[in-house]
Amino acid sequence: MHPKKQLPPGDSLNTRERILNSAEVLFAEHGFERASLRALTTAARVNLAAVHYHFGSKAALIRSVFEQRLAPLNAERLGELDALENAARGHPLPPAGIIEAFFGPVLRMSMDRGPGSGGHRFIQLLGRAHAESSPTIRDLLESAYIKVVDRFGTALRRALPQMPEKELAWRIHFMLGAMSYVIAGTDAVQ
Amino acid sequence: MHPKKQLPPGDSLNTRERILNSAEVLFAEHGFERASLRALTTAARVNLAAVHYHFGSKAALIRSVFEQRLAPLNAERLGELDALENAARGHPLPPAGIIEAFFGPVLRMSMDRGPGSGGHRFIQLLGRAHAESSPTIRDLLESAYIKVVDRFGTALRRALPQMPEKELAWRIHFMLGAMSYVIAGTDAVQ
DNA sequence: GTATGATTCAAACGCCCGTTTGAATTGCTT
DNA sequence: AAGCAATTCAAACGGGCGTTTGAATCATAC
Numbered sequence: 001m002h003p004k005k006q007l008p009p010g011d012s013l014n015t016r017e018r019i020l021n022s023a024e025v026l027f028a029e030h031g032f033e034r035a036s037l038r039a040l041t042t043a044a045r046v047n048l049a050a051v052h053y054h055f056g057s058k059a060a061l062i063r064s065v066f067e068q069r070l071a072p073l074n075a076e077r078l079g080e081l082d083a084l085e086n087a088a089r090g091h092p093l094p095p096a097g098i099i100e101a102f103f104g105p106v107l108r109m110s111m112d113r114g115p116g117s118g119g120h121r122f123i124q125l126l127g128r129a130h131a132e133s134s135p136t137i138r139d140l141l142e143s144a145y146i147k148v149v150d151r152f153g154t155a156l157r158r159a160l161p162q163m164p165e166k167e168l169a170w171r172i173h174f175m176l177g178a179m180s181y182v183i184a185g186t187d188a189v190q
Numbered sequence: 191m192h193p194k195k196q197l198p199p200g201d202s203l204n205t206r207e208r209i210l211n212s213a214e215v216l217f218a219e220h221g222f223e224r225a226s227l228r229a230l231t232t233a234a235r236v237n238l239a240a241v242h243y244h245f246g247s248k249a250a251l252i253r254s255v256f257e258q259r260l261a262p263l264n265a266e267r268l269g270e271l272d273a274l275e276n277a278a279r280g281h282p283l284p285p286a287g288i289i290e291a292f293f294g295p296v297l298r299m300s301m302d303r304g305p306g307s308g309g310h311r312f313i314q315l316l317g318r319a320h321a322e323s324s325p326t327i328r329d330l331l332e333s334a335y336i337k338v339v340d341r342f343g344t345a346l347r348r349a350l351p352q353m354p355e356k357e358l359a360w361r362i363h364f365m366l367g368a369m370s371y372v373i374a375g376t377d378a379v380q
Numbered sequence: 381g382t383a384t385g386a387t388t389c390a391a392a393c394g395c396c397c398g399t400t401t402g403a404a405t406t407g408c409t410t
Numbered sequence: 411a412a413g414c415a416a417t418t419c420a421a422a423c424g425g426g427c428g429t430t431t432g433a434a435t436c437a438t439a440c
Contacts, residue, residue, distance in 0.1 A: 015417080031323045033223065036397065047419050049400080054417095058398065130371075131321030133221045177371025178364040181320075205387080226427065237389050239430080244387095248428065381440100397426080405418065410412100410429070 016054045018044040022108060023065045024118060028125040032062055059136055066129070066140060069122045074148050076105040081151060092159045102152055103179060110183060123183050130180035206244045208234040213255045214308060218315035222252055222327060249326055256319070256330060259312045264338050266295040271341060282349045292342055293369060301372060313373055320370035 022044035026035040037058055040046045055061040080101035084093050098163070111118030129137055156168060212234035216225040227248055231238045245251040270291035274283050296316070302309030319327055348360060 037399090038397080046228040048398095049420090050418070052399065055419095128323065131323075133224065133318065133321075139349065173372055174368040177369070181367025181370060182363055227429090228427080238428095239388095239390090240388070242429065382439100383440080384438085386437075389433085391431085391433105393428105393430070395427080395429105398424100400423075401421085403419085403421105406416080408413105408415090410413085 015046055015050055018046055019051060019054060019061070020065060020068065021118075022046075023061055024069075024121055024125060027062070027065060027123050028128065031128055032132065033134065062137070063140060065125070066144065070126070070144050073105055073109065074144070077102055077148055078151060082099075085155070092098060092161070094156055095156065095159045097153050098152060098159060099175070102148075105177075106179065106183070116180065127180050127183035130176075197229065205234075205236055205240055208236055209244060209251070210255060211308075212236075213251055214259075214311055214315060216302060217255060218311050218318065221318055222322065223324065226247070252327070253330060255315070256334065260316070260334050263295055263299065264334070267292055267338055268341060270294065271345060275345070282351070283345055285349045288342060288345050288349060288372065289365070292338075292365070293365075296369065317370050317373035321365075 004097075019040070022040050023035075026043060029035070031172050038048060038053050041051060051058065051061055055064055081098065084097050084101060106123060109119040110123040129141055132138065153172070156172070157165075160168060209230070212230050216230050216233060219225070227241050228238060233240060241251055243250065245254055271288065274287050274291060296313060299309040300313040305307075320329055322328065322331075343362070346362070347355075350358060
């Protein structure tokens, strides 16, 4: 039957994890559409049908790879913003602090090139997702970000009350663009 | 036989042009891979095989769509840079002028939303190409840009001799990122 | 008007994809 | 040891893709 387990059994995680790891690698390297389940399951030394058994569909696998890593990342962002707000005690926050709370966790994860940790790999994948056109991916990103964007937008608007809404929106757009481009990049620079 | 014409005959251009136009629209809207030749030829009210007759392959069609528009754009960029250099008479150029020579033509083309002209449409396509992962597209972009990047890089280095090479590279990277992100964007802002 | 080459067309080819199936195998429980 | 669900597996399904083919049509030159 479909992924119904009666209990967390002994060690089915092995297959699941192997799929998740290979998926992260291949999605980051080739993009979500170009990386096929056949290539992926071969790399993971796992049967093709295992993806559907453990995840249900390719889209669901993408979602899993995504959320598994993005959730902690966004939690860290919100945590840093919380810390800033607690320290400010009601006063508006320093804009640079807000921006650092948003980009810091990503940049730190991107530097993390320890073997096995794969932080860098996931950030590459995140950059790829930003550049993706397919509605599936765009929806996924949006739903994962909506809470974060909302909190940070509010904080920035409060920190810069004199800045026109439009101008602020453009600046945020520019920042996001620079970030996603640099992150997705092929390390051409540096 | 394959695309060998004995003479520019009466009006074969009609089919070729219809394909090019539909290709630009659909590539810009859905990306190069997601837009299929079947969808494209249907939209152009043209037979499926006409693409291979007139262009040889999908990749060659992409190249044609691309070069047809990118060549004049890059010519304009280089022209503006030439004008700057002639006006400066050997002195280093104002950095803002260099940057305007590079981004100005794109931004102007992007604003051009007159029906039929399709400037905006092509710039969207250009943004999509920047975000693309496939080697075909990356190679295409690189070969189309290499001359421009070289000239502008030299000009910037000469205009900002005190700036470390690395720092300059990063700044260029950021600018390109912001541009491609904004341009490819779904007009979410503004 | 007929010959010739350019162009269009419907149909098929072969490939890769995500997904489904149903039978083996495995591992735990009793 | 038997039973049973969880898991693995090889094989196939159906569909979309870029491409090829070979005949039909069209336009031109003689």
